[in-house]
Amino acid sequence: MPTEPTTPRRTARDDAYTVDTRRRPKRSGGGAIAPSRPAERDADVVDTRGRGGARGSSGGPVEPQEPRYRWRRGRIILITLLVLLLAWIGFMVWVPMQAWGSVNKVDNIPDGARPTDTSGYNYLLVGSDSREGLTAAQRKKYATGNAVGNRTDTIMLVHVSESGGKPVMVSLPRDSYVPIPGHGRDKINAAYSIGGPKLLTETVEQATGIHVDGYVEIGLGGFAAVVDSVGGVDLCVPRDMNDKKAGINLKKGCQTLDGGNALGYVRSRYTDPLGDIGRAARQRQFLGALMKKAATPATVLIPWRYKSFADASAAGLAVGSQTSMMDAVRVLQAMRSVSNDQGLSLSVPTSDLSYRTSAGALAVKWDTERAKALFTALKNDEPLTEAPPGSTVPGAKNS
Structure with a gap:
């Protein structure tokens, strides 16, 4: 009877698995020759895991990391807004100074x-x-x-x-x-x-x-x-x-x-x-x-x-x-x-x-x-809060 290849163990969801794409040599009596252990290094490894399913050395899930480019883009936007704000403040101060x-x-x-x-x-x-x-x-x-x-x-x-x-x-x-x-x-x-x-x-x-x-x-x-x-x-x-x-x-x-x-x-x-x-x-x-x-x-x-x-x-x-x-x-x-x-x-x-x-x-x-x-x-800088007598004109627009 042909020797059946060893059935791989059932893996956890999103774990990598090995797909053996090697040709198996034929025996004279038929059936494939099972590959030896060392030869498994030649097998193609296909990683089907998502980023969130990666596991660390201890077997636990690895936390996802924010891509660095997003952080850089946020910093550039922040710096640009700060520069514009400073330029605006400078303009608001410069205009009256120049006019004066x-x-x-x-x-x-x-x-x-x-x-x-x-x-x-x-x-x-x-x-x-x-x-x-x-x-x-x-x-x-x-x-x-x-x-x-x-x-x-x-x-x-x-x-x-x-x-x-x-x-x-x-x-x-x-x-x-x-x-x-x-x-x-x-x-x-x-x-x-x-x-x-x-x-x-x-x-x-x-x-x-x-x-x-x-x-x-x-x-x-x-x-x-x-x-x-x-x-x-x-x-x-x-x-x-x-x-x-x-x-x-x-x-x-x-x-x-x-x-x-x-x-x-x-x-x-x-x-x-x-x-x-x-x-x-x-x-x-x-x-x-x-x-x-x-x-x-x-x-x-x-x-x-x-x-x-x-x-x-x-x-x-x-x-x-x-x-x-x-x-x-x-x-x-x-x-x-x-x-x-x-x-x-x-x-x-x-x-x-x-x-x-x-x-x-x-x-x-x-x-x-x-x-x-x-x-x-x-x-005498007395704190006036209302008009003193006689200081407004009836019939005139006083304010």
Whole structure:
């Protein structure tokens, strides 16, 4: 009888088994010759085990190992994201630093004695009607005219408390009738026309008793560009406004204003029943809305819009020689707080909006007692949480 090959033992699931593919020599009497033990090394070995079925030397299963390439790929992705994050942070820091380097510096530090510098920060925020930087076409489009020299359309005190009070923006109407050092009494904006930022700063300090810690000025030349760089500002127009001198014809209601219309909105006063007081309230409203729009993700997270806003702001900006970038940031943060109803938007208390001066001109006369109380509170950094008496104007958009 032929010798049958030895039957292999039954193996566990997924174990390797040996397939003998060798030819067996024939015996003369028939039947195959069983291979000797040593010859089994020549047999083909076929490994049919899965990775999870491998067994270690002790007979137990070997734990599966994550392929090394997956770990390397994860590390590359992590490093790439980290590099992008650092690049983004660097860009966010570089843009305002680069823009700040191009800001015009002016001398606003008064000579002689000044009020005592007390707790808190007080900044003079000025909007001048300088046409510098506007083309002839833009002057026509924005109805700015061709007046020479510089005057102030906006004068505000911005107070940032160190005692826990809300940020405060106080409008000083441009027609306020106050003493101008060395030039008698006149409208406050005359100080800027006569002696520029230095005399205006001295005038405000002497009239309020508050030490001015920094000076920020924006001109008409950069105003419209700043608004357009953020895609316009959202404002609620309190009434129909058709003012040819300001170049606007706006309807009542909430809307998005482009640079030209926004400029006309804050300049218009002849169609406002509150005159200069109403315009000052609209200016505070606008500045708050602008900062609110500038802080949205649509501005900050879009690189070209973020840089465009920074460059446009710098182009139309002038700051005091001792005003730091941190000072400018505090002013911007205060305006944003006011727009979010986390700050106070005020106007200096007045007693007569049509005061007749000795020269026969009409001016704004402050309420001496209430104005002094407001300025004393700011000077002493008293934590204001609500508007003091007389510092808001009924019928005006105060925030």
